[in-house]
Amino acid sequence: MKQFKTESKRILDLMINSIYTNKEIFLRELISNASDAIDKLKFISLTDTAVKSDFKIEITLDKENRTVTIEDNGIGMTDKDLEKNLGTIAESGTLAFKKNNEGKTDNELIGQFGVGFYSAFMVADKIDVYTKAYGSETAYKWSSKGVEGYSIEQTEKDGLGTKIVIYLKADGEDYNYSDFLQEYKITSLVKEYSDYIRYPINMMTTVTKKKEGTPDDKPEYEEVSELKTLNSMVPLWKKPKAEVTEENLNEFYKNEFHDYQNPLKSVYAKIEGAVTYDTLLFVPARAPYDYYSKDYKKGVKLHCNGVMIMEKCDELIPDYFGFVKGVVDSSDLSLNISREILQQDRQVKAIANGLEKKISAELKKMMESDRENYEKLFAEFGLSIKFGVYAGFGMNKDKLKDFLMFYSSKKEKLVSLAEYVKEMQEGQQDIYYACGESYEKIKSLPQIEKAMNKGYEILFFKDGVDEFVAKILIDYDGKKFKSVSEADFSLDTDVEKKELEEKSEELKDLLLAIKDALGDKVKEVKLTSKLVNYPVCLTALGDVSIEMEKVFNSMPNADGKVRAEKVLEISSTHKILQSLKTAFEKDKELLKTYAIVLYEQARLLEGLEIDDVTGFVNAVTEIM
Numbered sequence: 080m081k082q083f084k085t086e087s088k089r090i091l092d093l094m095i096n097s098i099y100t101n102k103e104i105f106l107r108e109l110i111s112n113a114s115d116a117i118d119k120l121k122f123i124s125l126t127d128t129a130v131k132s133d134f135k136i137e138i139t140l141d142k143e144n145r146t147v148t149i150e151d152n153g154i155g156m157t158d159k160d161l162e163k164n165l166g167t168i169a170e171s172g173t174l175a176f177k178k179n180n181e182g183k184t185d186n187e188l189i190g191q192f193g194v195g196f197y198s199a200f201m202v203a204d205k206i207d208v209y210t211k212a213y214g215s216e217t218a219y220k221w222s223s224k225g226v227e228g229y230s231i232e233q234t235e236k237d238g239l240g241t242k243i244v245i246y247l248k249a250d251g252e253d254y255n256y257s258d259f260l261q262e263y264k265i266t267s268l269v270k271e272y273s274d275y276i277r278y279p280i281n282m283m284t285t286v287t288k289k290k291e292g293t294p295d296d297k298p299e300y301e302e303v304s305e306l307k308t309l310n311s312m313v314p315l316w317k318k319p320k321a322e323v324t325e326e327n328l329n330e331f332y333k334n335e336f337h338d339y340q341n342p343l344k345s346v347y348a349k350i351e352g353a354v355t356y357d358t359l360l361f362v363p364a365r366a367p368y369d370y371y372s373k374d375y376k377k378g379v380k381l382h383c384n385g386v387m388i389m390e391k392c393d394e395l396i397p398d399y400f401g402f403v404k405g406v407v408d409s410s411d412l413s414l415n416i417s418r419e420i421l422q423q424d425r426q427v428k429a430i431a432n433g434l435e436k437k438i439s440a441e442l443k444k445m446m447e448s449d450r451e452n453y454e455k456l457f458a459e460f461g462l463s464i465k466f467g468v469y470a471g472f473g474m475n476k477d478k479l480k481d482f483l484m485f486y487s488s489k490k491e492k493l494v495s496l497a498e499y500v501k502e503m504q505e506g507q508q509d510i511y512y513a514c515g516e517s518y519e520k521i522k523s524l525p526q527i528e529k530a531m532n533k534g535y536e537i538l539f540f541k542d543g544v545d546e547f548v549a550k551i552l553i554d555y556d557g558k559k560f561k562s563v564s565e566a567d568f569s570l571d572t573d574v575e576k577k578e579l580e581e582k583s584e585e586l587k588d589l590l591l592a593i594k595d596a597l598g599d600k601v602k603e604v605k606l607t608s609k610l611v612n613y614p615v616c617l618t619a620l621g622d623v624s625i626e627m628e629k630v631f632n633s634m635p636n637a638d639g640k641v642r643a644e645k646v647l648e649i650s651s652t653h654k655i656l657q658s659l660k661t662a663f664e665k666d667k668e669l670l671k672t673y674a675i676v677l678y679e680q681a682r683l684l685e686g687l688e689i690d691d692v693t694g695f696v697n698a699v700t701e702i703m
C-alpha cells in the first residue's frame with residue numbers, strides 16, 4: 080500500500096466528506112477525462128495506422144455489485160502515469176495550501192485544483208482503475224479505498240485504454256447513492272453535462288419490447304438489452320449559435336477545463352475570413368493557484384477537423400490574456416502542423432490576431448456594461464494585464480491601457496484612466512498617484528493629506544508593478560502621471576509658492592544644519608506646504624521613487640544599490656518648527672537628535688524600515 084502525498088490526502092479527505100453537494104459531477108469529470116484520453120490517442124492514430132479508431136466511452140451499471148464502470152479506449156496510463164496522475168493531486172499543491180492559510184475556504188481550495196478524478200470518492204468507497212497505455216505491453220490496476228492509500232499491480236487487460244470501476248457507497252440518510260445505478264439517472268446526467276462529447280458514450284439499457292411472433296391484438300412483452308448512445312456528439316461550437324444557451328457554455332467550460340465554478344464570461348464566435356474557425360472562449364472566475372508562476376501554461380485547445388491536435392496552443396493567446404481558456408476548431412489548418420512551424424504559420428497568426436481582437440472587444444464591453452464582473456476579472460487577472468503593459472518596453476501599452484483600473488481616493492473603488500481624466504479638476508494638469516503596500520497605508524501617507532482635503536482624486540498604487548506601469552505609459556490622454564511622493568509635487572498657487580520660498584530662505588541655515596546632521600541619508604531637507612497634520616514626509620528626486628527602491632530591493636538578487644534620492648520635507652506650518660528653531664539657536668547637539676527622530680519617523684510613514692535602530696532608540700530616549 081502506497082501513501083498519498085500529504086496534500087492529496089487532504090483533498091481526498093475533503094472529497095470523501097463531501098463538501099460538494101453536487102456529487103453527481105463525478106460522472107462528467109470521468110467522462111471528460113476519458114474524452115481527453117481518446118483525443119490523445121486519436122491524434123496518434125493519424126500517424127500510427129495500427130491504432131484502432133473505433134473510439135468510444137462505455138458505461139456499465141451493475142446493480143448486484145453496486146458498481147458504475149466507465150471505460151474508454153483512449154491512450155491509457157503506464158504504472159508511472161498512474162503514480163504521477165492518481166497518486167498526487169498537483170505537484171505544486173503546497174503553494175495553494177499556503178494560500179489557504181490566508182483564509183480560503185476548503186471549497187475554494189478544491190476548486191483551485193480542479194475537481195478531477197478524485198471527485199469520484201464523493202460517491203465511492205473504493206475505486207479500481209484498470210489501464211493499458213499506448214506503447215506498453217503491460218496493463219496495470221490501481222486500487223484505493225480512499226485516504227489510507229492506494230496500490231498498483233500488474234493485471235490483464237484487452238486493448239488500450241482505461242476502465243474505472245466505482246464501488247458506490249452505501250445509501251445513507253444524506254444521500255441515495257443507488258440512484259447512480261438507475262439507467263434513467265445516468266442517461267439524464269450524460270445529456271445534461273456531457274452531451275457534446277465528440278465520442279459516443281454508450282450504455283446497455285433495458286427496453287421493453289413486444290415479443291416477436293406474438294399477435295398484435297394480444298401482444299406479449301419482454302425486456303431486452305440494447306446498446307444506446309446517450310449523447311448527441313455534436314461539439315458545442317458546431318451547434319448553431321441560437322441553440323447554445325449560457326447554461327450549455329457554463330457546463331462545457333467546467334467539463335473541459337476542470338473547474339467547479341462558472342466562468343465570468345463566455346464567448347461563442349464563428350469567424351469567417353482569410354481563415355475560418357469556430358471558437359469558444361472563457362474567462363475563469365478565479366486565477367489558478369499557479370497562474371502567476373512560471374509553471375502556468377497558457378493556451379487554448381486547438382482542433383482541426385474535429386481532431387484535437389494540441390491541448391494548449393500557446394501561440395494563439397498573448398501572455399497578458401493568458402488567463403483566457405477556450406477551444407479553437409478550424410478546418411483550414413493542416414492536421415500535422417507541428418510545434419516548430421506553428422509560430423510561423425500564417426493561418427495560426429491570423430487566428431491569434433482574431434482571438435486577441437475578440438477578447439479585447441469583449442473585455443471592453445464587459446467594462447462598460449458588466450462592471451461588477453469586470454472588477455472581479457481585474458481582481459484576479461489585473462496583474463497580468465499590468466505586466467503586459469510593462470513588458471517589452473511597453474510595446475503593447477496602447478492596446479492595454481484602457482483595460483487598467485486603479486483605486487480612486489475619491490470614489491473609493493476602482494476607476495479606469497479614462498474615467499479619472501474625465502473627472503480631473505479644473506486646472507489640474509497631471510494624473511496624481513500615491514504608492515504603498517495597502518490602500519489603508521496609502522491613505523495615511525502625510526503627503527496626500529492636503530491634496531485629499533482640496534478634493535483632488537488620487538490613484539492608489541498598491542501593486543509593485545503599478546508605478547512601473549505609470550512610468551512606461553508616461554501619460555494617458557496627454558495627461559502625465561505624477562506621484563505625490565515626488566519632491567516637486569505641489570498644489571500651491573503662485574502666491575503660496577512665493578510665501579514658502581521666502582520662509583525657506585529665512586530658515587536656510589536651520590535646514591542646512593539638519594541636512595548636515597543626516598549626512599548622505601538624504602539629498603535635501605526642505606520646507607513644505609503639502610502637510611496638514613504631519614510634521615514631516617519623505618519624498619524623492621529623480622527617476623527612482625521610494626516605492627521603486629522598495630520593489631528593487633525585494634527582488635531575489637537585490638544588492639541594495641538602487642536607492643531613491645530622498646528629500647526630507649518639514650511642514651512649514653507645524654509647531655515642531657519652533658522647537659527646531661530653538662534647538663538650532665541654543666543646543667546644536669539636540670538639533671541633531673531631533674533630525675534623526677524626524678528622519679526615521681518619515682521613513683516609517685513611507686513604509687520603510689528604520690534605518691538605524693540603535694541611533695533612533697538613543698535619540699528618542701535622550702529627548703524623553
Ligand code: ADP
Pocket residue numbers: 108112113116151153154155156164165192193194195196197240241337
Ligand atoms: P485533470 O484531468 O484535471 O488533469 P484528474 O485528477 O482528473 O485531473 O486527472 C489527472 C490525470 O490523470 C489527467 O491529467 C490524465 O493525465 C490522467 N487520467 C485521468 N483519467 C484518465 C483516463 N481515463 N485515461 C488516461 N489518463 C487519465
